[in-house]
Amino acid sequence: MGKTADAIAEGVAIAYAAAKLVIRNRILVDTIARGEDFDAARFASFAQETLNHLAQEQEEAAELARRQAKRAWGKFSDSGGTHDYRDRDTRNLRKRRKQYRGVAKQLRLHAEDPHAVRVLVEQSRDAAWGDVAANLERRLNVEGMRPDLDPNYQMMRNARMQSLRLVDLPKLAAHRRHLKDGESAQVSAAAPSEDAPAPRRAGIDLSELDG
Structure with missing residues (x-):
């Protein structure tokens, strides 16, 4: 004690x-x-x-x-x-x-x-x-802090660039593909279908006038 x-x-x-x-x-x-x-x-x-x-x-x-x-x-x-x-x-x-x-x-x-x-x-x-x-x-x-005064700047810069390549850029590419797929779906929805009935005017099938 x-x-x-x-x-x-x-x-x-x-x-x-x-x-x-x-x-x-x-x-x-x-x-x-x-x-x-x-x-x-x-x-x-x-x-x-x-x-x-x-x-x-x-x-x-x-x-x-x-x-x-x-x-x-x-x-x-x-x-x-x-x-x-x-x-x-x-x-x-x-x-x-x-x-x-x-x-x-x-x-x-x-x-x-x-x-x-x-x-x-x-x-x-x-x-x-x-x-x-x-x-x-x-x-x-x-x-x-300036880059030339930070002793850890180069190490942290390499880590940030690696994160950009491995995480940010793949996420951006996936986002762009998603937007592109959405636009293609909208165009397909707006185009006339082959199975759709031909347009008629005054009871006449206009497709018969082609050629």
Whole structure:
């Protein structure tokens, strides 16, 4: 399990990174998707809520570890699964509970510290802007790319030409044949049939006048 202080520090770092990710996403949604202005005070309040929520999760995990240790105490049989603890696990469960509670305490202290909250919001804002800037740069690189600057241009050009020969041109030829067959069918339908009766005028078979 390692030293308790080291485990608490690692847990706080992980929770802090998770909080920054949540706040960054909130900043992107509010400012980019909804078109709202960046309000540091409002995001500071959201950052406090996020830290307290993460602290609550750690406290709930500590309470779960306490119950698990209580159920495991006095059991010396073989374990039936990963979370089927026995008496030999109670020491680690108590240490785990202490670590969870230590992380929760630190997160609540961060939430009550205006400076820590402000730094968290600023870091989250910088991360959000980094995402926006990276997306813009990728888009500009794609739209402004010249064939001589693209190292993959020749390879992708060969793939596109092969797709043109094997897929697009055969589909176009089949489409043209379909149109041509349709035109031939229309011409055949319009031509007089040999079995059709000869035209008559005033009761006279006009075909008899031929020749």
